[in-house]
Amino acid sequence: MFNSVAWQSLAYHAQCQLWRRAFPIAVCSKYFEPLKSNKFIRRHIMLGPQQSFSKTFFFRQLFDQESSTYTYLLADINSKEAVLIDPVLEQAIRDANLIKELGFSLKYAINTHMHADHITGSGVLKKMIPGCKSIISKSSGANADIKLEPHDVIEFGSFKLDARPTPGHTNGCVTYVAEDQGIAFTGDTLLIRGCGRTDFQEGDAATLYESVHNQIFSLPENFRLFPAHDYKGHMSTTVWEEKRYNPRLTKPKNEFIDLMNNLNLPYPKKIDVSVPANKVCGIQD
Numbered sequence: 001m002f003n004s005v006a007w008q009s010l011a012y013h014a015q016c017q018l019w020r021r022a023f024p025i026a027v028c029s030k031y032f033e034p035l036k037s038n039k040f041i042r043r044h045i046m047l048g049p050q051q052s053f054s055k056t057f058f059f060r061q062l063f064d065q066e067s068s069t070y071t072y073l074l075a076d077i078n079s080k081e082a083v084l085i086d087p088v089l090e091q092a093i094r095d096a097n098l099i100k101e102l103g104f105s106l107k108y109a110i111n112t113h114m115h116a117d118h119i120t121g122s123g124v125l126k127k128m129i130p131g132c133k134s135i136i137s138k139s140s141g142a143n144a145d146i147k148l149e150p151h152d153v154i155e156f157g158s159f160k161l162d163a164r165p166t167p168g169h170t171n172g173c174v175t176y177v178a179e180d181q182g183i184a185f186t187g188d189t190l191l192i193r194g195c196g197r198t199d200f201q202e203g204d205a206a207t208l209y210e211s212v213h214n215q216i217f218s219l220p221e222n223f224r225l226f227p228a229h230d231y232k233g234h235m236s237t238t239v240w241e242e243k244r245y246n247p248r249l250t251k252p253k254n255e256f257i258d259l260m261n262n263l264n265l266p267y268p269k270k271i272d273v274s275v276p277a278n279k280v281c282g283i284q285d
Ligand SMILES: N[C@@H](CCC(=O)N[C@@H](CSS)C(=O)NCC(=O)O)C(=O)O
Pocket: 067, 115, 116, 117, 188, 194, 195, 196, 197, 198, 229, 265, 266, 267, 268, 269, 270
C-alpha cells in the first residue's frame, strides 16, 4: 500500500518532529509550517498509488483535434470484445482500423451524452462494423439501439461499466464507471479543472453540481477520471485532485451557480448540425 514516496514522506515527517523537539517554535514553525496538518504527507500518498488495470483489460485514449474530444477504446484481451466511448464521426475510419488491427470485435459504440459540438461516430461505426450496437441514455432523448436506464450495466468480455446518471450539462449525461479498474468516464459532466457548460440543451448548474458531488466525488479518491474533452492538453485526473483543485466545483453551490450562469461562452460552431444528427446517434446512412 505504501510506496517509496510515502515512506520518504513519513521519514521526513519523523525527522521534522525531532527538530521540533530540539528547537521549539521559532525555528521549526518557519521551516516546517507546511507539515503542520500532515497535508504534505497526504498529498504525497494520494498523488502516488492509482489502481493498475487488470492484465487482460485493454485501454486506449484517442483524440480528435478539431473538437478536442477524447474517445476511449476498452477491450477484454481474452474475449476480444471491445467498446468505444464517445467516438467522433471524422475519426470512425481511424477507430475501425485500430479495432481491426488489434483483432477486437466492437460490441458497443457508447455515448456519454447527446453532444453539441461534433457528430458522434456511433451511427457510421454501426454501418462499418456489423454487430456493433449504439448506446446512449434514455433520458438523453436520442435514439439508439440500446437506451440506458440509470445504473444499467454494460458488459464486454469479463469487464463492466456502470452507467451513473450525472445530469446537468444535458439531461441525459452519464458517467461510466469501471469500478474494478478504478476509472470513470465523465463525459462533459466533469472536465479536468472544469465542467461542462450549462447554458444550452437542458443545462442546469444546480443539477450538475449535485451530480458531480453525489456521483463522482463519492468515488474513491484514487479513481482516475477521463473526460470527453480537454482544451489545455491534459489527459486525465483523479477524484482526489478535482475535489481539491477544480476551480468551479470546489466552490459553494450558490457561487458555482452564479459562475456558471455568467460564463458567456460562444455557442459551439457545429451545434446546429451536431444536435439533430446526434438525436439519432449520428449519421445512419
Ligand atoms: N469551442 C468549441 C466548443 C467549446 C465548448 O463549449 N465546450 C463544451 C463541451 S462540448 S458541448 C463545454 O461544456 N465547455 C465548458 C467550458 O468551460 O468551456 C466549439 O466551437 O466546438
